[in-house]
Amino acid sequence: MIPQNVIDEIRDRTDIVDVIGGFLDLKRAGRNLKTLCPFHGEKTPSFMVNPERQIYHCFGCGKGGNVFSFLMEYEGVGFVEAVRKLAGPLGIDVDQYLTGTEDKSRLDPYYRAMEFATRYFKEALTADDPATKTANEYLDRRGFPRDIIEQFSIGFAPPSWEGLYREATEKGLSREILLESGLIMRSRGGSGYRDYFRNRVIFPISNLAGRVVGFAGRVLDDSEPKYLNSMENPVYSKGKILYGLDQARDSIRTSKTAIIVEGYIDHLMLFSRGITNVAAVCGTALTEDQARLLARYAKRVYIINDGDRAGIRAAVRAADQLVLQALETYVVVLPENEDPDSYIRKEGVDALGELMRSAPDYFTYLREEAGKGRSTASRRRQVVEHLLATISRVDDAVRREILLQELSGHFELPVETLRTGLTQARPTRRAPEEPPRAARQPGGKRERIQKEMFRLGLAGRDLAGLIVDNIIEEDLEGEEFRLFHRALREAHEAGEDPAGAKFAASISDPALAGLASEIALMDQPPGPPGEVLRDMLLWVKKASLKGEMQAMKERIGQLREQSPGETTAEEIGIAEAYRQCARELGKLEIREDSRLDGS
Numbered sequence: 001m002i003p004q005n006v007i008d009e010i011r012d013r014t015d016i017v018d019v020i021g022g023f024l025d026l027k028r029a030g031r032n033l034k035t036l037c038p039f040h041g042e043k044t045p046s047f048m049v050n051p052e053r054q055i056y057h058c059f060g061c062g063k064g065g066n067v068f069s070f071l072m073e074y075e076g077v078g079f080v081e082a083v084r085k086l087a088g089p090l091g092i093d094v095d096q097y098l099t100g101t102e103d104k105s106r107l108d109p110y111y112r113a114m115e116f117a118t119r120y121f122k123e124a125l126t127a128d129d130p131a132t133k134t135a136n137e138y139l140d141r142r143g144f145p146r147d148i149i150e151q152f153s154i155g156f157a158p159p160s161w162e163g164l165y166r167e168a169t170e171k172g173l174s175r176e177i178l179l180e181s182g183l184i185m186r187s188r189g190g191s192g193y194r195d196y197f198r199n200r201v202i203f204p205i206s207n208l209a210g211r212v213v214g215f216a217g218r219v220l221d222d223s224e225p226k227y228l229n230s231m232e233n234p235v236y237s238k239g240k241i242l243y244g245l246d247q248a249r250d251s252i253r254t255s256k257t258a259i260i261v262e263g264y265i266d267h268l269m270l271f272s273r274g275i276t277n278v279a280a281v282c283g284t285a286l287t288e289d290q291a292r293l294l295a296r297y298a299k300r301v302y303i304i305n306d307g308d309r310a311g312i313r314a315a316v317r318a319a320d321q322l323v324l325q326a327l328e329t330y331v332v333v334l335p336e337n338e339d340p341d342s343y344i345r346k347e348g349v350d351a352l353g354e355l356m357r358s359a360p361d362y363f364t365y366l367r368e369e370a371g372k373g374r375s376t377a378s379r380r381r382q383v384v385e386h387l388l389a390t391i392s393r394v395d396d397a398v399r400r401e402i403l404l405q406e407l408s409g410h411f412e413l414p415v416e417t418l419r420t421g422l423t424q425a426r427p428t429r430r431a432p433e434e435p436p437r438a439a440r441q442p443g444g445k446r447e448r449i450q451k452e453m454f455r456l457g458l459a460g461r462d463l464a465g466l467i468v469d470n471i472i473e474e475d476l477e478g479e480e481f482r483l484f485h486r487a488l489r490e491a492h493e494a495g496e497d498p499a500g501a502k503f504a505a506s507i508s509d510p511a512l513a514g515l516a517s518e519i520a521l522m523d524q525p526p527g528p529p530g531e532v533l534r535d536m537l538l539w540v541k542k543a544s545l546k547g548e549m550q551a552m553k554e555r556i557g558q559l560r561e562q563s564p565g566e567t568t569a570e571e572i573g574i575a576e577a578y579r580q581c582a583r584e585l586g587k588l589e590i591r592e593d594s595r596l597d598g599s
């Protein structure tokens with residue numbers, strides 16, 4: 001475990017503005033900085049970063065927290081990884097705390113197996129034997145510069161049956177981990193094991209953090225299967241990773257533009273020609289997760305697929321996903337039977353740039369496609385139905401309306417007609433892969449007052465003390481608020497001043513971070529803080545007592561209905577508790593009255 005004081009030091013010495021500013025374009029807005037939220041699609045910025053408190057919060061989707069939770073969410077890494085990332089530049093070595101076996105992450109053995117294999121494949125590419133020579137000839141023929149081979153750690157799996165298996169186990173890697181990582185497999189008879197990749201050029205696949213999680217192996221000749229991919233394993237899930245995104249991310253972020261291709265070779269071909277904002281899907285259709293990943297960094301995406309039927313079908317599926325993420329989507333149409341690699345070889349990289357500049361957006365592309373050939377009317381109908389089905393999956397009503405308007409313009413159909421079509425498409429909509437992220441519902445009065453009360457509590461130690469002394473967790477409505485109360489109480493008891501940046505920024509618990517950052521970024525309610533807070537405390541306490549009494553009343557009603565004319569022990573107990581509540585409520589009112597009288 002990394003000691004808390006080390007975590008605190010890393011957080012205190014890191015400026016959240018620098019970290020988030022390294023990823024997103026932050027604009028000053030009063031005391032905060034703001035930008036478009038990377039976690040949900042939006043057109044006007046509701047994502048705030050507060051330098052004073054070192055927290056961020058999105059008022060659109062409710063996500064928020066400190067610098068660690070931002071990295072965890074944005075980079076898709078765990079807490080330790082987020083801490084490690086920030087520790088590096090500060091010269092703090094956190095790995096020294098992670099040597100104990102109990103602290104080793106569950107995934108570490110898989111990463112280590114992948115690192116071992118990457119090294120093994122890489123070294124094999126420089127070995128002195130005929131198979132290696134063929135592999136290098138292949139790479140030269142494809143025109144990969146040596147620095148690209150180096151940068152992407154391209155390697156070679158020799159034709160041996162168990163070279164990797166033997167060397168890995170000699171180095172102490174466990175057979176189970178190698179099996180689960182998809183690096184070895186049981187041999188046919190079932191008695192032994194053999195290497196999974198043999199006599200193939202190897203492309204390591206990395207996650208966003210740049211760690212290898214799997215491999216793709218390509219044959220050196222025309223035999224089948226052309227590509228062999230790692231199986232999914234605990235660190236690799238195909239639909240969540242885009243090949244090359246870790247290296248393309250910066251240039252995608254700067255240009256706001258991403259290019260998506262289908263294959264590793266296409267990707268490297270573009271990358272080595274200086275087009276660096278490119279990523280590839282790994283032998284699957286583009287998934288919702290991948291599209292969401294792209295939407296973090298890009299505003300527009302160009303899909304460049306093979307110019308055959310399969311390529312076009314895949315492009316349409318990919319475009320559907322991208323449109324759902326509110327990305328401007330363009331379809332680059334290559335001449336028939338060309339892929340990006342072959343096209344660049346023949347026509348050069350500038351010609352591809354030209355194709356991209358004149359590429360139609362997705363709707364235009366489909367309209368033009370539908371206008372080709374015979375039976376145009378029924379094709380048009382199909383295309384419109386397809387798009388309506390896509391639009392019906394958009395959760396955001398405004399975005400849905402914008403897409404409908406666009407569709408209406410493109411196909412010269414009245415928007416009303418389309419809207420009717422949409423309602424018909426909606427009931428049959430496919431269940432989303434995961435439930436839509438619930439934005440925090442604007443709450444009622446009780447929630448608002450609870451928030452304002454805590455906002456005042458963050459203004460200083462005395463005020464936090466007032467809350468802790470007068471209110472208990474159970475007085476609050478909503479689990480998050482109770483958790484927040486507990487965190488505040490613990491900080492108060494530890495002698496912390498919540499007005500310092502520390503308290504709000506110290507909350508990494510995801511169940512709480514959103515509410516905490518929201519409260520911390522609220523304006524302080526007007527008026528003298530102590531008095532205003534006392535009013536609120538009374539209100540909250542009363543609301544709590546009234547709620548409790550209401551529940552008791554209901555219960556008594558139930559009991560009387562169940563056994564009319566009979567007074568049960570439970571009823572007597574409840575009645576007594578009710579009277580106590582009423583007395584307390586009365587006292588509260590007296591306290592409030594006398595205070596209002598100014599005594």
Ligand SMILES: [Zn+2]
Nearest residue numbers: 037040058061
């Ligand atoms: Zn958001």
